[in-house]
Amino acid sequence: METSETKGARVPVFVTRAHRAILKFVSKDETRPILTAVRVTPDALEATDSYVAARLVFGKDRIDALSFPTSPRTPAIGIPEEGVSVDAAALRDAIARINVRSMLPSLSSVAVSVSPDTNEVTLTTNDLEQEVGATSRTVNGDFPPVQSLFMTSEPAAIAYMDPRILKRVVDAYVEFGVPALEIRFHAPLRPLEFSAEGSDGRALHALAMPLRRD
Numbered sequence: 001m002e003t004s005e006t007k008g009a010r011v012p013v014f015v016t017r018a019h020r021a022i023l024k025f026v027s028k029d030e031t032r033p034i035l036t037a038v039r040v041t042p043d044a045l046e047a048t049d050s051y052v053a054a055r056l057v058f059g060k061d062r063i064d065a066l067s068f069p070t071s072p073r074t075p076a077i078g079i080p081e082e083g084v085s086v087d088a089a090a091l092r093d094a095i096a097r098i099n100v101r102s103m104l105p106s107l108s109s110v111a112v113s114v115s116p117d118t119n120e121v122t123l124t125t126n127d128l129e130q131e132v133g134a135t136s137r138t139v140n141g142d143f144p145p146v147q148s149l150f151m152t153s154e155p156a157a158i159a160y161m162d163p164r165i166l167k168r169v170v171d172a173y174v175e176f177g178v179p180a181l182e183i184r185f186h187a188p189l190r191p192l193e194f195s196a197e198g199s200d201g202r203a204l205h206a207l208a209m210p211l212r213r214d
Helices: 017-025 088-096 163-176
Strands: 013-016 037-040 044-048 053-057 084-087 109-114 120-126 131-137 182-184 192-197 203-208
Touching (some): 013 017, 013 088, 017 053, 017 088, 037 088, 084 088, 084 131, 088 109, 088 120
Antiparallel strands (some): 013 109, 037 044, 037 084, 044 053, 109 120, 120 131, 182 192, 192 203
């Protein structure tokens, strides 16, 4: 019997170490199990903790399913077109198993499979020396419509920031210990202004130059 998670065509999906960034946005709240999952779709990985939502779109250099080494016990690689909610902890463990020394993309990835019979997710790695397939149940529940949360209209303004610089600024304010950070953007190629004040009168103000994108 097919379920809502397993009906329809199957689409090969492979997750690499570069995709583990999506795990930063997964909730740790076990009382809301669906938010502890990563939504895997044919085009992207999605996650949200209800405060921050993220969508990691797969690049153009997709791994060919035929290049992934298989054995007689390897499950058919693929997920339903509508996607599947995968336990984030299981996905994290599978990514950690990837052979980082391999130069072949197919050997440096996790193949995602969903059984149409048991509704189980299998996360398979294979470096030609060992094949490991870990299974977990799909996470039940309606995953938030992350893609629809992103605005499609033209933004009022855009600033490009080096993420390493932005992290330095944000880390400083976390250490400063304030509940909120004010960010002001006045015009392209003008510094972004950061400001926060503590209840005891302390204040921290910072400027950060955006990147020039010609």
